[in-house]
Amino acid sequence: MKRIILFIAVTLISASSFGQLLKPVKWSYASKKINETEAVLLIKATIDDGWHIYSQTVPENGPQPTAFSFSSSKAYQLKGKTQAPNPVVKHDQTFDMEVGYYKKSVVFQQRVKLVERSPTVKGTLTYMVCNDLQCLPPEEVAFSIPVK
Template sequence: MKTIITLLFISILTITQSKAQILHPVTWSYAAKKTSPTEAVVLLKATIEKGWHIYSQNVKEGGPVATTFTFAPSKEFSLVGKTAEPKPLTRMEKVFAMEVSYFENAAIFQQKIRLKKGQTTVAGKLSFMTCNDEKCLPPDDVEFSIPVK
C-alpha cells in the first residue's frame, strides 16, 4: 500500500511539473465596437510577455509562421477589407536568414465588418507563432467568439 501511495504521489508531482513548464507567453483578448448602426470593428489584442514576439500577417515565404485570422462565414455580417495590423518592427533574424516583421509587448489587430442585423457574434480562429532570442514555440491556434452589440 505504501508503494502505491508513493507511486501515485510521484505521478501527480510529475504531471504538475510538466504542466508548469508549458510556456504561454501570448494571451489574446477580444472586443468589438460599433462605428455605425450597420458597421463595427472587431479588435483582437495580443498581449506578449517581455522578451517574446509574434510575427506580422505579412511574412515572406521561408520565414516564420505569419499571424493569420480566419473568420467563420455568417449571414449576419460580411468582412470589409483585410484584417489591419499596427506598424510592426522589422529586423534581420539569423534563424530565418531574412528580415522579418514582428510585434513585441502588445498588438491590436482590427477587422471591419458590415452588419446585416443589429447584433451578431463574430467567430473564428487565429494562428500565430511566438519566439524569443533563444527559441520559437510551435505555432498555436486559438478559437474566438466576439459578441457585437
Template sequence: MKKVFVLVFLISSVGYSQILDPVKWSTSLKKVSNLEYDLIIDATIKPNYHLYSLKVPKGGPLPTVFIFEDSDDYELVGAMTEDKGHTAFDPVFELKIKYFENSAKFKQRIKLKTKKALKVTGEIEFMTCNDTSCVPGYDDFEIAIQ
C-alpha cells in the first residue's frame, strides 16, 4: 500500500513540474592549483521544500544527480561532495533521508588536461518535496574556465 501511495503521489505531482520551480541553480569556480578547480553548484530552495541528497535509501525519493558531459579537456577528481544537510525520518517514504532546506552546496573537483579555455557542461536531475507534493526537476549547467 505504501508503494502505491508513493507512486500515485509522485505521478500526480509530475503535472505540476511545469508550473512549480522550487529550486534555482547557480555555479561558481574556485581555483585550487594550476591544473585543479573546484566546481561549485549552489541550489537555492524555496521555503517549505526539501531537496534530496546525492545518496538516498532504496525506496526513497529520487536523489540529486549531476551528470558531467565527457571531455578530453578535464577529468573528475573523486566524487561530488555536498553540504551536511539534515537527516530525519520522512513519513511519506517511511525512511530516514538526508535533505536540504533553503540552500545546498555541491562541489566537484576537476583536473585540467589542457591549458586552453574550456567549458564544463552537464545536467542536474533532482526531486523536491513539500508537505503535499513532490516535483521532479531537471536543469543544465555550464561553467567556463579561462
C-alpha cells in the first residue's frame, strides 16, 4: 500500500512540474485620451530577466517580429502605425543577423481617432521571446482596451 501511495505522489509531482509553462513576457494595456476625438493606446510588455522580444521590423528569414492587428470598428479609426522606442540592435547568434529587440520592458503606442465617445479597441498581438539558450514558439495574445 505504501508503494502505491509513493508511486502516485511521485507521478503527481512529475506531472505538475512538466505542466509549468514558461511565460517570460507579461502584457498590460491602458489608454489615454489626448482630447475628445483622439486617444493613445499603451501596450506594455514586461520581460523577465535574460529574455527579449523582437522589434516590429526584422530582416527576412529572421525571428518573428512583434506585430499588432486591430479589429475594425465603426467606433474608432487607427491613426498611423503602432509606434515603439528604438530597439537595441545587436548580432543575434541564433539567427546569424543583426536584429532589434527589447529587454526588461517596452511600451508600444497606437493612436486612434474616436468616432464614439468611449470605444473598446480589440485586437491581437504576436511576438516571439528568446534568451541566450532558446526561443519559445511565437505566441498570439488577444487584447481588449477600453478608452475612457
